[in-house]
Amino acid sequence: KAGVTQTPRYLIKTRGQQVTLSCSPISGHRSVSWYQQTPGQGLQFLFEYFSETQRNKGNFPGRFSGRQFSNSRSEMNVSTLELGDSALYLCASCRNRATQETQYFGPGTRLLVL
Amino acid sequence: AQSVTQPDIHITVSEGASLELRCNYSYGATPYLFWYVQSPGQGLQLLLKYFSGDTLVQGIKGFEAEFKRSQSSFNLRKPSVHWSDAAEYFCAVGAILGNEKLTFGTGTRLTIIP
Numbered sequence: 001k002a003g004v005t006q007t008p009r010y011l012i013k014t015r016g017q018q019v020t021l022s023c024s025p026i027s028g029h030r031s032v033s034w035y036q037q038t039p040g041q042g043l044q045f046l047f048e049y050f051s052e053t054q055r056n057k058g059n060f061p062g063r064f065s066g067r068q069f070s071n072s073r074s075e076m077n078v079s080t081l082e083l084g085d086s087a088l089y090l091c092a093s094c095r096n097r098a099t100q101e102t103q104y105f106g107p108g109t110r111l112l113v114l
Numbered sequence: 115a116q117s118v119t120q121p122d123i124h125i126t127v128s129e130g131a132s133l134e135l136r137c138n139y140s141y142g143a144t145p146y147l148f149w150y151v152q153s154p155g156q157g158l159q160l161l162l163k164y165f166s167g168d169t170l171v172q173g174i175k176g177f178e179a180e181f182k183r184s185q186s187s188f189n190l191r192k193p194s195v196h197w198s199d200a201a202e203y204f205c206a207v208g209a210i211l212g213n214e215k216l217t218f219g220t221g222t223r224l225t226i227i228p
Contacts, residue, residue: 043218
């Protein structure tokens, strides 16, 4: 069974631009979560989608948004990029929103904002 | 709010020596606990998890962890490390109603010396 895939793997943008990252969960997984990883803040939860609806949201500004499609694939968008948005963005999937589920992570998209 | 503390930022051990990485959590109920490993430039790989039952859990790559409720700890151990174990290790706690939102510790970087 294929793992979580994320595209693109690397991205360079300039301040003020916007970016869209994509995540394809493991087949059969319906929940997709996004995390931001930076050296200063570590791993921080961005948001989680299930059945095309955002179910959980972390403490990030409204510039960070996402969506989920009917096939469970998810995208996250960051508008008006700032230098501090440079990070590794990780996507994780799990089968359902239930106890005793495990999140499986993708390889991440490394975003550099210049 | 739940939190995770990994008190050791960086640990260096000799190849073949034993390893223990510390993790303390704060959570109002029985937590769901995870250890993930991240190699440079990669995503997170699940090493092991604790949901309930036996407090000593076995994981992949010869790792094990012990849940100690009285100490709010979930320390990761390996009897004999290999050079390939050099990576960053993250302890995480999930919510009792679903593990779609994980709270991570700041990570422990493991260096192996020959």
